[in-house]
Amino acid sequence: MGPEFTLALSESEARELTARIRTGLETTWELIQEAWYRRVWEPLGYGSWDSYCQAELDTVRLRIPREERQGVVASLRESGMSTRAIGSAIGVDQKTVSNDLRGREENSSGEVRGLDGKSYAPPNARIRPHRRPIVNQALEAVRQINKGTEMVRRILADDRYPKNRTAVNDELRNAFNLVAEMQRRMESEGVES
Structure with a gap:
């Protein structure tokens, strides 16, 4: 009913x-x-x-x-x-x-x-600049970040990691700092994390 x-x-x-x-x-x-x-x-x-x-x-x-x-x-x-x-x-x-x-x-x-x-390219399309919707761009960025996270997991599990720990960690630290900076920017613009 x-x-x-x-x-x-x-x-x-x-x-x-x-x-x-x-x-x-x-x-x-x-x-x-x-x-x-x-x-x-x-x-x-x-x-x-x-x-x-x-x-x-x-x-x-x-x-x-x-x-x-x-x-x-x-x-x-x-x-x-x-x-x-x-x-x-x-x-x-x-x-x-x-x-x-x-x-x-x-x-x-x-x-x-x-x-x-x-x-x-769509058939018979007139040429004009086109930007994908920003939500789609964000979804693609998240997909790429997820891929990167998986890659980092593989690097950390690699048998060569202990020997190259300092160089690898420096590069990863730079990337993590960029992500932290983006999070601070989102929070300062009123976007919740």
Whole structure:
């Protein structure tokens, strides 16, 4: 049995409910962008983004009206997703995504990441400077830091480390100082760690 609701809404309650729905949908597209960028299908054991979308999202997809779909498609494209990846995420054909992009000014975004993880220039794209969304840049930085952390663990476990401890520690200390400086800057700008 589902939740119980009263039928009568005031105008302000109706507007608040509508705003909550819009916020929820906007958050959904941001989560899809993050899932794509962070390759969520790999740790879950899916062979591809398509397989992941079909298995995990197929029953919960909303059919988006065309006018709204074009905005969603453009937003996902600007985050670097390929037309095929967008189609899988929103449950439409790749050709539909291409048509939606063709119908908008924003179809000339920069680099696109294909399903194979490689970066490509979109076909027929007009050349213009494009910056990836800053959240995606931060996610990439975190991924690189995680890779670096794993590399440091391997270096510390290496049988050559004890002999080269002083030189290695000096280099690592410099890197750790840079990270500490970034943390101090974030805290001084009101960003919690």
